Amino acid sequence: MPAKSKDSRPGGRSARVRAAVHRAVVDLVQEAGADKVTIPAVARRAGVNPSSVYRRWGTASALLADVAARRQDEETPELVGDLRQDLERVAVWTLTDLSRPGGVAFFRAEVAPDVDDRKAGLRACLERVSARFRAPLEAAARRGETTPSLERVLDRVVAPLYFRVVFSIPGTDESFARGLVAELCDAVDAGAAGMARGQR
Amino acid sequence: MPAKSKDSRPGGRSARVRAAVHRAVVDLVQEAGADKVTIPAVARRAGVNPSSVYRRWGTASALLADVAARRQDEETPELVGDLRQDLERVAVWTLTDLSRPGGVAFFRAEVAPDVDDRKAGLRACLERVSARFRAPLEAAARRGETTPSLERVLDRVVAPLYFRVVFSIPGTDESFARGLVAELCDAVDAGAAGMARGQR
Numbered sequence: 001m002p003a004k005s006k007d008s009r010p011g012g013r014s015a016r017v018r019a020a021v022h023r024a025v026v027d028l029v030q031e032a033g034a035d036k037v038t039i040p041a042v043a044r045r046a047g048v049n050p051s052s053v054y055r056r057w058g059t060a061s062a063l064l065a066d067v068a069a070r071r072q073d074e075e076t077p078e079l080v081g082d083l084r085q086d087l088e089r090v091a092v093w094t095l096t097d098l099s100r101p102g103g104v105a106f107f108r109a110e111v112a113p114d115v116d117d118r119k120a121g122l123r124a125c126l127e128r129v130s131a132r133f134r135a136p137l138e139a140a141a142r143r144g145e146t147t148p149s150l151e152r153v154l155d156r157v158v159a160p161l162y163f164r165v166v167f168s169i170p171g172t173d174e175s176f177a178r179g180l181v182a183e184l185c186d187a188v189d190a191g192a193a194g195m196a197r198g199q200r
Numbered sequence: 201m202p203a204k205s206k207d208s209r210p211g212g213r214s215a216r217v218r219a220a221v222h223r224a225v226v227d228l229v230q231e232a233g234a235d236k237v238t239i240p241a242v243a244r245r246a247g248v249n250p251s252s253v254y255r256r257w258g259t260a261s262a263l264l265a266d267v268a269a270r271r272q273d274e275e276t277p278e279l280v281g282d283l284r285q286d287l288e289r290v291a292v293w294t295l296t297d298l299s300r301p302g303g304v305a306f307f308r309a310e311v312a313p314d315v316d317d318r319k320a321g322l323r324a325c326l327e328r329v330s331a332r333f334r335a336p337l338e339a340a341a342r343r344g345e346t347t348p349s350l351e352r353v354l355d356r357v358v359a360p361l362y363f364r365v366v367f368s369i370p371g372t373d374e375s376f377a378r379g380l381v382a383e384l385c386d387a388v389d390a391g392a393a394g395m396a397r398g399q400r
Binding site for chain 1: 363
């Protein structure tokens with residue numbers, strides 16, 4: 001079979017441009033920081049025409065948000081069907097994602113670009129992190145288990161991880177992330193046991 | 201007594217310039233966002249010479265950090281001598297400070313300016329919030345009470361407040377802040393009671 005040009009496949013060229021642009025953004029954020037990412041710099045690095053980048057993403061903030069969205073969606077851990085284990089895996093994955101070079105930079109990019117884009121970026125960022133934790137919570141609820149609310153998970157697991165990574169607090173590792181989940185689940189179990197005693 | 205020119209008093213003119221510059225920064229952040237604050241814009245607004253602003257603060261980030269430091273230090277609540285009440289008051293005060301117009305903008309200014317200034321700004325920001333909570337914790341420890349560690353307070357009270365204000369999560373009010381403190385103190389008290397039973 002003769003080698004076909006990738007450009008002739010539907011989406012082939014477009015997908016390659018997107019991949020090259022995303023890689024350029026990740027590299028530039030790691031080297032210079034999210035605030036130094038501009039569309040001309042990204043286009044130069046990716047070897048594509050700036051006008052295609054403007055046409056597709058419009059602004060540097062929109063581009064950063066798209067890259068952040070892509071990073072957050074890839075490699076989400078599979079559910080194993082046990083609430084603690086599933087929450088622990090998502091918590092560890094969230095920490096790993098935030099901790100890798102550029103991880104917080106991408107979070108910051110969503111928090112700190114132009115005033116106009118900020119609200120939409122923040123909503124998207126919160127929605128993505130919520131979706132990741134919502135999956136194991138809903139699966140456990142379908143199994144009839146008592147679960148913490150999503151808000152409790154955000155307050156007790158996600159908020160400390162974000163805060164500690166943003167402020168570089170030492171000791172913020174996998175076992176710390178698992179500990180946050182364990183403590184929350186222990187409190188939920190103790191509450192459920194207390195309710196059961198009360199109903200007897 | 202004849203009215204003396206304020207400029208002849210030591211520090212008088214300097215203090216007035218600082219106040220005018222700080223007020224200009226607060227106004228500009230509220231109107232346009234922290235990322236739009238530049239030294240020339242601040243000087244124009246404050247009616248002072250840009251060169252005095254450059255000489256005194258050097259960069260817009262350093263100026264924003266100075267304003268943020270000043271805002272965080274003023275009006276810290278007095279200690280009443282009861283750990284729960286004192287932690288509640290500091291928590292509510294922290295939430296109020298973050299929630300007023302420009303409050304998170306000042307936090308963001310410390311998190312997101314030039315890469316070079318970022319680490320110092322973050323350390324200063326964490327140190328200030330820590331100092332506010334350290335005061336009631338140390339006072340309670342001197343009274344011989346069992347207290348949570350400062351890290352626990354950061355994870356369980358400060359992190360959720362920051363996270364919720366940054367992401368505009370509804371229901372983040374004074375009673376929510378008090379609830380975070382109550383829950384943490386209940387856990388500490390339950391732990392202390394358990395230890396006491398174990399020692400009997």
